[in-house]
Amino acid sequence: MTIQATPGLDATLSPARDPISETGRTLAELLAYRRCQYDATGCYAGITHPHVLNDDPVRAELFHSRLLAALIAGRETTRMVSASPFVREVAELAIGIYTPEGDNIAQSPGIQVHIRCMGEVIQWMIEHDYEHEVGIDPGDLFWCNDPTVAGMHPADVYDIMPVFWQGELVAWVCTVIMEMDIGAVSPGCMPIANVERATDGMRFVAEKVGTNDELRHDIELKIKNSLDMADIFLLDRKGAIAANIRVRQEICRIIDEFGLDFFKEAGRELIEEERRNQIARIRQRTVPGRYRNVVPLEFYMADQPVSWLPARKDHIRLVPVEMRIERDGALVLDFEGAGEWGWHPFNATPSGMWGGLAFSAVQTLAYDGRANLGSLLPLDLRLPTGSVLNPEDVRPLATASIWAPVIDVFSLWCGMVANSYYMRGFREEMFTYRGGSGLQMAGYDQYGTRRPLLAAPTGNFGAGATGVCDGLDAGGALITAEVDLGNTEIWECFMPYLDLGRRFEPYSVGWGRFRSGASIPTTAMLHRSTETIAAGVVGGAAEYILPNLGLGGGYPGGRRFNVVLRNTDIAELIERRAPLYHELGHPASPEFERIDGEILRLHHMPPPMEVNDHDILIASVGSPGGYGDPLERDLEALRIDLEEGLADPEIAENIYGALAELDPSRNEWEVDVERTEDLRAARRRERLARAVPVEDWWRRTRERLVDGDIDAMLLEMYQSSMKMSEAFTSEFKQFWALPDAWTGGVQ
């Protein structure tokens, strides 16, 4: 990560003088100085010889534990105060302590996305001279949820408070909470029919909203007039303020006990120590070199009821990903060839991309509880300006789903690092996850209250296989690794629906010698609703093109899908006490086809539609990747899958080349080992008979490209990347030996 010196700031302080030990320096001067120190030495805050932590390791450990304990206590405080299932069940919150210049020192568990983003907000405030123009005083409260400043989407609200000690600003405390309602266009807080900033909902641009630890009365009234779920929003803020105050008090106690100089120096050394540790981890667990993958992002906007008419078109953007692990342990992610930005809420931003890298790198590499800004310093992102990952000007755009491209990119990134772990021998560290999607609703609930919200039964998708075992069933939520959402019924209190089923879906799995975890579809029946609409919620923009998440010969999990059943005979079935619809069954002849009514098969970006009581919303995610050739799956593992309903005889035979039968006398599954061995040998022979040399396939595909005989959306997608990058163009044309003038028929 490069830290750029900010033009216009005084960066000329003599490095011989350490301004943080002097009072009277402005934050802007301090920030500029830190950036210079990093540029000059490559060490955080110029700490070339860390000594405070090393001199007395026991004291250092105590110091860090105290910080972490304060953060965890603060986070739990919020969960007690808040009424939102996002906080109480999904645990989509986190708290961090920052240096005066906005660099993260320590972070609670939780949604580790915001480790850097929240610091960016502080630095934005410093760069815009809040010190003089707005004022930063003890007890001040600032809100930011504007992704043009920093962050992942407006639903993530940051509560930011300075920490003073004897008149000197010594730290910041920031809490992030994801909100269900942010006043966006219906439905939910991540709406799809949403391309301009106004429909994104309320945005606080790092605004001072409170003094003396109290929210301003006029801001409270503004919230009450602007949000349907103002109570939930304000309770979340109370929780965040309580947490911030608790952490602030603990910081003051720590300073009292350890001394101010120790607090400052040790805090900075924690960042530098973590930077060094992260490099050490990369050098210990990976192999230097070049790693590649590709992410397609599908945007279906043609039928969206948006008033910005140029947005109404379906298109796909390509994001090639190249990771380079350098000699010195630096890790660079280069997105050369990423296609252009567009009018939809799914453009990423540099801040959002860093957020994605933050949680992915922390949860898979820097997971020892000491993650902070230092975890990210050895990493770098190259994001082409004007691309879907980095539009020139984000301000006119809706930003509700920056999350979607981010999660698609970094779930694949995990697979790329996994290939490196394999080479180094750490197969147990291999891991992938995957973006989900689902249906969100808005309307009047069973109590007559207007609900614009997003239902988030996350924690329902399986984890990718590792190189040594199957992925956890329903355990793939790397984003908030603590979430289990055992209490999924809580959503029934907030939305007018009843859950009809909660069964693992065997066909969601990514096949392999080790399989991915299985996922659980959402099956929601509308109940006592009024004027309700359903639409999509997007956490990942791959749909008809499966994400390339298979490892070592394993397959990616199947396509996710959304289905809506309307005008059904469910009411009559309930009346007759006949069986309802509870599980998907076989994906080629799904159980819901038994239900009388209209069946709408939707992609991940369905436009809003009206739904009524007894209509059923089904959202089924696909799991990430399996690992290794499925024909090598252990037969006992397969037998257990059969016993547990995580495979059926068809999967056993078609995918795993294994013959299994239910022994009715014992009601147990049995795999015929001998016949299975024969079948597997035959399958390998069949493969070889059916496969062709890659050269033949290359000629055939090349001809299709020359003739423009592939889908028009794909041709336009390639064209967009070619417009963005000469390097992409020349490599693409070289690979297919295409003439220079080739455009695939696109003008």
Add this chain to the structure above:
Amino acid sequence: MAVSKDDLRDLFAGTLAWDKTKEIISGPKDDDRFEAVLELLQEQVRWPERILLPLREHLYIVESGGSRIVKCDCGHEFGDWRRNWKMSAAIIARDDIASMEEIYPGLRRPDPNLCEIREFICPGCGVLLDVESVPVGYPVVFDALPDIDVFYDDWLGRPLEDHQDCEDRTAEIISKWAKPLL
């Protein structure tokens, strides 16, 4: 935490008891893992060439007569490590509904107009080495081009006898294939 060779073998086979597996997953990572794995794999393969780097399931980068090549544990050789081994594999390209339904039935099937499922298979033994799911027309992905000499020189501190530039040479294969077209 050092892991014994027996435990490593069982770990990779998926047969190590869960309590031990969990301990390895959660414990501090062992600094000599690479050497231990290399030793184990060298014992397991049935050919004599020296393994420089395990590349992925079944594939190794080995030293063979002064050159570095990709080799399957069945003995099949894929050529220079700097040329994407997939170009020398056999392929089943699932690019229509019927062939996709074999793996992804019904609602789970991707769209063959947009997506291609490429299965790369070892011509020697028929094992499935990689599944690639990409937009139709996307070049074959070169998953990993490890910088072997930087790894041995700088990271392991025991340089190999000769050095080879780490550069993508897949284009050499393409130009051979493209020759009749010109």
